Amino acid sequence: MTRREFLTGAQAGRHPAAGPQVSRRPYRGSGMTLPLLGFGLMRLPQRDGKIDLPVAEAMVAKAMEAGCNYFDTAYMYHDGDSERFVGRVLADYPRGSYCLVDKMPVVMMKEAADNARIFGEQLARTRAGYFDFYFLHWMNAAHWAKARALGTLDFLKRMKAEGKIRRLGFSFHGEPETLREIAEAYPWDLVQIQLNYLDWDLCRSGEQYEVLTRLGIPVSVMEPLKGGTLVSLTPEARAVFERADPKAGMASWGLRYVASLPNVRVVLSGMSSPEQLEENLRTFMPFRPLNDAERLTVAGALEAYRSAAAVPCSACRYCSPCPSGVDIPRNLALHNQIRRGTSVFHAKLVYDAMPERQRASACVGCGACRAKCPQQIDIPARMAEIAREFA
Numbered sequence: 001m002t003r004r005e006f007l008t009g010a011q012a013g014r015h016p017a018a019g020p021q022v023s024r025r026p027y028r029g030s031g032m033t034l035p036l037l038g039f040g041l042m043r044l045p046q047r048d049g050k051i052d053l054p055v056a057e058a059m060v061a062k063a064m065e066a067g068c069n070y071f072d073t074a075y076m077y078h079d080g081d082s083e084r085f086v087g088r089v090l091a092d093y094p095r096g097s098y099c100l101v102d103k104m105p106v107v108m109m110k111e112a113a114d115n116a117r118i119f120g121e122q123l124a125r126t127r128a129g130y131f132d133f134y135f136l137h138w139m140n141a142a143h144w145a146k147a148r149a150l151g152t153l154d155f156l157k158r159m160k161a162e163g164k165i166r167r168l169g170f171s172f173h174g175e176p177e178t179l180r181e182i183a184e185a186y187p188w189d190l191v192q193i194q195l196n197y198l199d200w201d202l203c204r205s206g207e208q209y210e211v212l213t214r215l216g217i218p219v220s221v222m223e224p225l226k227g228g229t230l231v232s233l234t235p236e237a238r239a240v241f242e243r244a245d246p247k248a249g250m251a252s253w254g255l256r257y258v259a260s261l262p263n264v265r266v267v268l269s270g271m272s273s274p275e276q277l278e279e280n281l282r283t284f285m286p287f288r289p290l291n292d293a294e295r296l297t298v299a300g301a302l303e304a305y306r307s308a309a310a311v312p313c314s315a316c317r318y319c320s321p322c323p324s325g326v327d328i329p330r331n332l333a334l335h336n337q338i339r340r341g342t343s344v345f346h347a348k349l350v351y352d353a354m355p356e357r358q359r360a361s362a363c364v365g366c367g368a369c370r371a372k373c374p375q376q377i378d379i380p381a382r383m384a385e386i387a388r389e390f391a
C-alpha cells in the first residue's frame, strides 16, 4: 500500500484495512480504538549520531500500514529531533489517521512562561495542529510540585479548551502513593506508567496499575521490556521461555504479559530497527493474551532470573520495616540489576525516584535488620555499597 493509497479512507480512530492489522482496544467507549502496540519515538535508528531518516521513515510507513498508528514523542527525545522527525514524516498522512502524543518537560522548566514557549515550539516542530494526547512528562513528587508551582496543569487545561490538546494525561516514575495523589487531582484521560513482569514488584508497578484501574483511568505502558533487560535476561531465564515455546522471542513474552492486562490500552515500544518493528508487529497481529500455562512460564522465568542474582535476596521482607525507613529488598534488587549489567540506566532512574529515606544512603548502620535475614545477607554492608554505587 502506498502512502497515497493510504490517504483515502483514513479516519480518526480507524484504519483502512490493508493486510494484517495490529489488534486494537476500545478507548473509553467513545468509538475510538487504540492499537495495542504504540511506536515510542525515543530510540529511533541512528547514523552518525543523528536519526537515520530513510530507515526511520520506512519504519513509520510500515507501522502505519499495519495499523500501528499511535506515536509517542517528547520535547527531550533525540534533543528535539524526535518531534521534528515525526512532524516531517507524518505530514503526508491525514491528520485524523494517527494519534500523536507529546509531553511537557517539567524537569527542564524554570518559569511559568516556559509553559507557552515550550508548547508553541512543540506545535511548530510537530506541525500537528493539535495533540491527540498530551502528558505532563516524568511526574514524581518533586516534578508534580514544580508543575503546580508553575501553573502547568492550568495552562494545559486552557490548551485543551482551545482544542490544541484532545486528551490530557501524565507519565509517571515514582511511588504508588504519589501516583494516587496526582491521579485524583484531575480527571485524566490516560496515564503512562512503567510496567513489566520484573517491575511488577520491584518498582511497585502492580500497585500503580491497580491505583489507576480503581480510579477508572486507562493505562499506557512504557518500558514493557525494561529497556531491553527482558530481552537479554539471563541464560537460565531464557531457557525457561525456550522450553515453553522455542519459536517465541523474549520480547513477545514481555509485550504479551502487559498487553494481557485489561486496563492497558496501548503498549509502547521504543523501536530502533526494522527487525524490532517486524517482530513486535508479529506479536500483535493478532494479539493473543497469555493463558494460564504461559503465566506460569513467565513466573518460572522470573524466578530463574532472580535466583541468578548477585545478592540472594528473595524479597521476603523479614528484615522490614527498617527503623530508618530504608526499603531494603528494593535497594538489593536494584543492586542486582546493576551487577547483571542489564539495565543500569533504569536502575539509577528508579533509585533517584525513591524517597530519600528509602534509599540505601539513608541506612545508619544500626544492624537491626541483620539477624532477621534468612539468607544471612550482611544488609548494612550491602546498603553502604549500594549508596556508593548510586552516589
Ligand code: SF4
Residues within 6 Å of the ligand: 322, 323, 324, 325, 326, 328, 362, 363, 364, 365, 366, 367, 368, 369, 370, 379, 380, 383
Ligand atoms: S542497618 Fe540500615 S537497613 Fe538495617 S535496619 Fe539499620 S538503618 Fe535499616
Ligand code: SF4
Residues within 6 Å of the ligand: 312, 313, 314, 315, 316, 317, 318, 319, 320, 328, 329, 332, 372, 373, 374, 375, 376, 377, 379
Ligand atoms: S530478609 Fe533478607 S532475603 Fe528477605 S527481603 Fe530482607 S534482605 Fe531480602
